[in-house]
Amino acid sequence: MKLILGTVQLGIDYGIHKKKPILKQSLEILNYCLKNKITTFDTAQNYGNCENIISNISNQNIKIITKINFNSKEESNHFEKILKKVHISLKNLKVKKLYTLLLHRYEDFLDKELINNLFKIRDMGLINNIGVSIYTVEEAIEVLKDERFTVIQLPFNYLDNQWKNKEFFSLIQKRNNIEI
DSSP states (O other), X not given: OOOEEEOHHHHSSOTTTTOOOOHHHHHHHHHHHHHTTOOXXXXXXXXXXXXXXXXXXXXXXXXXXXXXXXXXXXXXXXXXXXXHHHHHHHHHHTOSSEEEEEESSHHHHTOHHHHHHHHHHHHTXXXXXXXXXXXXXXXXXXXXXXXXXXXXXXXXXXXXXXXXXXXXXXXXXXXXXXXX
Protein backbone atom coordinates (compact mmCIF):
# COMPACT_ATOMS: atom_id res chain seq x y z
CA MET A 1 0.00 0.00 0.00
CA LYS A 2 1.19 3.48 -0.85
CA LEU A 3 0.37 6.57 1.21
CA ILE A 4 -0.31 9.92 -0.42
CA LEU A 5 -0.34 13.18 1.50
CA GLY A 6 -3.28 15.45 0.72
CA THR A 7 -1.93 18.99 1.02
CA VAL A 8 -5.00 21.23 0.94
CA GLN A 9 -4.38 22.47 4.48
CA LEU A 10 -0.85 23.59 3.58
CA GLY A 11 -2.31 26.18 1.20
CA ILE A 12 -5.64 27.28 2.68
CA ASP A 13 -7.41 27.40 6.01
CA TYR A 14 -8.92 23.93 6.10
CA GLY A 15 -9.42 21.00 8.40
CA ILE A 16 -10.68 20.76 11.94
CA HIS A 17 -9.02 24.00 13.08
CA LYS A 18 -9.54 25.89 9.78
CA LYS A 19 -5.97 27.17 9.97
CA LYS A 20 -3.06 26.48 7.68
CA PRO A 21 0.44 26.02 9.05
CA ILE A 22 3.16 28.61 8.50
CA LEU A 23 5.66 27.90 5.70
CA LYS A 24 8.27 26.48 8.09
CA GLN A 25 5.74 23.99 9.50
CA SER A 26 4.57 23.03 6.01
CA LEU A 27 8.14 22.29 4.94
CA GLU A 28 8.69 20.25 8.12
CA ILE A 29 5.61 18.19 7.26
CA LEU A 30 6.75 17.62 3.67
CA ASN A 31 10.28 16.69 4.74
CA TYR A 32 8.93 14.34 7.42
CA CYS A 33 6.96 12.60 4.68
CA LEU A 34 10.05 12.27 2.50
CA LYS A 35 12.08 10.81 5.38
CA ASN A 36 9.30 8.24 5.87
CA LYS A 37 9.06 7.29 2.19
CA ILE A 38 5.84 9.18 1.51
CA THR A 39 6.74 10.68 -1.85
CA THR A 40 3.39 11.33 -3.53
CA PHE A 41 1.53 14.56 -2.82
CA ASP A 42 -1.99 15.56 -3.83
CA THR A 43 -2.59 19.26 -4.45
CA ALA A 44 -4.60 21.64 -6.63
CA GLN A 45 -4.46 25.11 -8.10
CA ASN A 46 -7.47 25.94 -5.90
CA TYR A 47 -5.49 25.15 -2.73
CA GLY A 48 -4.09 28.67 -2.33
CA ASN A 49 -0.29 28.71 -2.59
CA CYS A 50 0.04 24.97 -1.98
CA GLU A 51 1.67 24.22 -5.35
CA ASN A 52 4.29 26.87 -4.58
CA ILE A 53 4.96 25.36 -1.14
CA ILE A 54 5.44 21.90 -2.66
CA SER A 55 7.87 23.39 -5.18
CA ASN A 56 10.35 23.69 -2.31
CA ILE A 57 10.80 19.90 -2.46
CA SER A 58 10.03 19.27 -6.16
CA ASN A 59 13.70 18.58 -6.87
CA GLN A 60 13.33 15.42 -4.75
CA ASN A 61 12.19 12.14 -6.25
CA ILE A 62 8.50 12.86 -5.70
CA LYS A 63 5.24 12.44 -7.56
CA ILE A 64 2.80 15.31 -7.62
CA ILE A 65 -0.88 14.88 -8.36
CA THR A 66 -2.53 18.21 -9.05
CA LYS A 67 -6.05 19.18 -9.94
CA ILE A 68 -7.28 21.89 -12.26
CA ASN A 69 -10.75 23.38 -12.02
CA PHE A 70 -12.49 24.91 -14.99
CA ASN A 71 -14.87 27.73 -14.12
CA SER A 72 -16.79 27.95 -17.37
CA LYS A 73 -17.60 26.00 -20.52
CA GLU A 74 -15.72 28.60 -22.56
CA GLU A 75 -12.62 28.12 -20.44
CA SER A 76 -12.77 24.32 -20.55
CA ASN A 77 -13.25 24.16 -24.33
CA HIS A 78 -10.48 26.52 -25.34
CA PHE A 79 -7.18 24.72 -25.94
CA GLU A 80 -4.97 27.73 -25.17
CA LYS A 81 -6.75 28.42 -21.87
CA ILE A 82 -6.38 24.79 -20.80
CA LEU A 83 -2.73 24.80 -21.80
CA LYS A 84 -2.22 28.02 -19.81
CA LYS A 85 -3.66 26.36 -16.67
CA VAL A 86 -1.30 23.40 -17.13
CA HIS A 87 1.64 25.81 -17.52
CA ILE A 88 0.59 27.62 -14.32
CA SER A 89 0.88 24.36 -12.37
CA LEU A 90 4.19 23.50 -14.04
CA LYS A 91 5.56 26.92 -13.10
CA ASN A 92 4.15 26.84 -9.54
CA LEU A 93 5.54 23.36 -8.92
CA LYS A 94 8.84 24.07 -10.71
CA VAL A 95 8.59 20.89 -12.79
CA LYS A 96 8.75 20.21 -16.52
CA LYS A 97 6.06 17.54 -16.51
CA LEU A 98 3.09 16.79 -14.28
CA TYR A 99 3.06 13.27 -12.87
CA THR A 100 -0.75 13.28 -12.76
CA LEU A 101 -3.37 15.85 -13.64
CA LEU A 102 -6.80 15.18 -12.19
CA LEU A 103 -10.04 16.73 -13.22
CA HIS A 104 -11.41 18.16 -10.00
CA ARG A 105 -15.02 17.29 -10.88
CA TYR A 106 -16.67 14.36 -12.61
CA GLU A 107 -18.73 16.83 -14.67
CA ASP A 108 -15.50 17.86 -16.45
CA PHE A 109 -14.99 14.23 -17.48
CA LEU A 110 -18.27 14.47 -19.42
CA ASP A 111 -16.92 17.41 -21.48
CA LYS A 112 -15.47 15.60 -24.51
CA GLU A 113 -13.82 18.69 -25.98
CA LEU A 114 -12.00 19.36 -22.70
CA ILE A 115 -10.91 15.72 -22.53
CA ASN A 116 -9.60 15.72 -26.08
CA ASN A 117 -7.65 18.91 -25.39
CA LEU A 118 -6.11 17.46 -22.22
CA PHE A 119 -4.93 14.38 -24.09
CA LYS A 120 -3.39 16.62 -26.76
CA ILE A 121 -1.47 18.36 -23.97
CA ARG A 122 -0.43 14.99 -22.55
CA ASP A 123 0.80 14.01 -26.01
CA MET A 124 2.91 17.20 -26.03
CA GLY A 125 4.83 15.65 -23.13
CA LEU A 126 3.55 17.92 -20.34
CA ILE A 127 1.53 15.32 -18.40
CA ASN A 128 2.20 11.65 -17.58
CA ASN A 129 -1.25 10.58 -16.36
CA ILE A 130 -4.74 12.02 -16.57
CA GLY A 131 -7.41 11.10 -14.07
CA VAL A 132 -10.62 12.17 -12.41
CA SER A 133 -11.66 12.87 -8.84
CA ILE A 134 -14.99 11.10 -8.35
CA TYR A 135 -17.45 10.51 -5.50
CA THR A 136 -19.74 7.66 -6.49
CA VAL A 137 -19.28 4.12 -7.75
CA GLU A 138 -21.34 5.02 -10.85
CA GLU A 139 -18.88 7.81 -11.71
CA ALA A 140 -15.94 5.44 -11.13
CA ILE A 141 -17.44 2.86 -13.48
CA GLU A 142 -17.83 5.42 -16.27
CA VAL A 143 -14.23 6.62 -15.88
CA LEU A 144 -12.91 3.05 -15.79
CA LYS A 145 -14.61 2.37 -19.13
CA ASP A 146 -12.41 5.05 -20.79
CA GLU A 147 -9.00 3.37 -20.89
CA ARG A 148 -7.18 6.66 -21.57
CA PHE A 149 -7.71 7.60 -17.91
CA THR A 150 -5.12 5.96 -15.68
CA VAL A 151 -5.92 7.49 -12.26
CA ILE A 152 -9.09 7.71 -10.19
CA GLN A 153 -9.27 9.56 -6.90
CA LEU A 154 -12.17 8.46 -4.73
CA PRO A 155 -13.30 8.90 -1.16
CA PHE A 156 -13.10 5.64 0.70
CA ASN A 157 -14.58 4.60 3.98
CA TYR A 158 -14.54 0.95 4.97
CA LEU A 159 -18.18 1.20 6.01
CA ASP A 160 -19.30 2.70 2.67
CA ASN A 161 -20.78 -0.27 0.84
CA GLN A 162 -21.15 1.43 -2.55
CA TRP A 163 -17.64 0.24 -3.48
CA LYS A 164 -18.68 -3.41 -3.09
CA ASN A 165 -19.94 -3.34 -6.64
CA LYS A 166 -19.34 -6.24 -9.06
CA GLU A 167 -19.03 -4.08 -12.17
CA PHE A 168 -16.57 -1.76 -10.40
CA PHE A 169 -14.37 -4.69 -9.29
CA SER A 170 -14.60 -6.33 -12.70
CA LEU A 171 -13.43 -3.18 -14.47
CA ILE A 172 -10.54 -2.72 -12.03
CA GLN A 173 -9.42 -6.30 -12.61
CA LYS A 174 -9.46 -5.77 -16.39
CA ARG A 175 -7.35 -2.61 -16.13
CA ASN A 176 -3.71 -3.20 -15.28
CA ASN A 177 -2.84 0.47 -15.86
CA ILE A 178 -5.26 2.06 -13.38
CA GLU A 179 -4.14 3.73 -10.16
CA ILE A 180 -6.74 4.37 -7.48
